[in-house]
Amino acid sequence: MNRREIVLAPIVHVLGARPNFVKAAPVIDALASRGAEQIVVHTGQHYDEKMSEVFFHELGLPEPDVNLGVGSGSHAAQTASLLVGLEQEFTGRSPALVIVYGDVNSTIAAALVAAKLHIPVAHVEAGLRSFDMTMPEEVNRRLTDQLSDLLFVTSPEGIGHLANEGISVDKAHLVGNTMIDTLLANLAKFDSERVRAEHDLPERYVLATMHRPANVDAPETAAALVGHLHGVADLADLVIPVHPRGRANLMAAGLDEHPRVHVLEPLGYIDFIAAVRGAAAIVTDSGGLQEETTILGVPCLTVRPNTERPITITHGTNRLVTFEELVPAARKVLEAPRPDADRKPPLWDGAAGPRIADVIMEFLVEQP
Numbered sequence: 001m002n003r004r005e006i007v008l009a010p011i012v013h014v015l016g017a018r019p020n021f022v023k024a025a026p027v028i029d030a031l032a033s034r035g036a037e038q039i040v041v042h043t044g045q046h047y048d049e050k051m052s053e054v055f056f057h058e059l060g061l062p063e064p065d066v067n068l069g070v071g072s073g074s075h076a077a078q079t080a081s082l083l084v085g086l087e088q089e090f091t092g093r094s095p096a097l098v099i100v101y102g103d104v105n106s107t108i109a110a111a112l113v114a115a116k117l118h119i120p121v122a123h124v125e126a127g128l129r130s131f132d133m134t135m136p137e138e139v140n141r142r143l144t145d146q147l148s149d150l151l152f153v154t155s156p157e158g159i160g161h162l163a164n165e166g167i168s169v170d171k172a173h174l175v176g177n178t179m180i181d182t183l184l185a186n187l188a189k190f191d192s193e194r195v196r197a198e199h200d201l202p203e204r205y206v207l208a209t210m211h212r213p214a215n216v217d218a219p220e221t222a223a224a225l226v227g228h229l230h231g232v233a234d235l236a237d238l239v240i241p242v243h244p245r246g247r248a249n250l251m252a253a254g255l256d257e258h259p260r261v262h263v264l265e266p267l268g269y270i271d272f273i274a275a276v277r278g279a280a281a282i283v284t285d286s287g288g289l290q291e292e293t294t295i296l297g298v299p300c301l302t303v304r305p306n307t308e309r310p311i312t313i314t315h316g317t318n319r320l321v322t323f324e325e326l327v328p329a330a331r332k333v334l335e336a337p338r339p340d341a342d343r344k345p346p347l348w349d350g351a352a353g354p355r356i357a358d359v360i361m362e363f364l365v366e367q368p
Helices: 003-008 018-033 053-059 075-093 105-116 136-147 157-164 178-185 192-198 219-235 247-252 269-277 288-296 323-335 352-366
Strands: 011-015 038-042 097-101 121-126 150-153 172-174 205-209 237-241 261-264 281-284 300-302 318-320
Touching (some): 011 075, 018 038, 018 053, 018 097, 018 178, 018 269, 018 352, 075 105, 097 105, 105 136, 150 157, 150 352, 157 172, 172 352, 178 288, 192 269, 219 237, 219 247, 237 269, 269 288, 281 288, 281 323, 288 300, 288 318, 300 323
Parallel strands (some): 011 097, 097 121, 150 172, 205 237, 237 261, 281 300, 300 318
16 A cells, blocks of 8 residues: 555544544644545534534534434443444445544444454553543543554553553554643633633632532532532632533532532633633543643642542642542632643643654554
């Protein structure tokens, strides 16, 4: 196969949730500059316009060639729909490579279908580990790494995790973080003052995002969480764009009943990161937000017992907290000087996308 034939063979990107779009944009752009034919499959795992389609417009991504529209459901029902839809797509297109991102159900479904069809798989954000198999994301990322031919790693410890699991280090490439590529490329657009004015937010606020099943799925847990979030609101106004997951339980627990809690609908990428940039602190259970705050220099309190992104703790602004630790930790960060945003993890420099594209093009040239 010559280079011209490789360029004409489609590379399929499978995207299903907000973080996927943010991570994919630099890779799609870099591959386009190298002449690769690309197909974007949006699975519809996130189907709210603010959670998915708006990201295509804001990040300059091409409109999806396909939207499978799988929607929500149990892990089994959603994954089953993804397997059927993706098998039809891959069989019809015969891609040279399938690229998957992160750790959502769309990621593992695409990797599994591609592997069984003998289509090479590239995993962007490989090697992350929380070592907590009760997290659906941990199951997804571990299995996806086992099925992948190219593993693109964001931070050095990921290489060790893959090696410990018997994955050849020849498949692993430390390339940096494409989510940070997107953040740095759009830095001038994150106008905190504009977002504050448009959403009538106070001058000083803590921004919160909560959506992990362990925190919001059980009504009693959601109620306990709301009580501690109200404790944070006693210290400073709390702004919380409410994710569709858990919205009913959080609102039923009285989330919006505190006078200093500002409940918003989900925000697009530009407005959301602008709100993060302007916050005095972040309270979250998100994975990607731990990374974004590390670059922006905003203190982050992650309400989880573990993180698959420990570099955000050792090299960034992040701290893990329990429910009971949340209010004291918030008081401490609100009283402390803002962290130094100039210290960045290695290769978090805005060039991960081009590094990935170079490896992919070389890989495709070498395929029989």
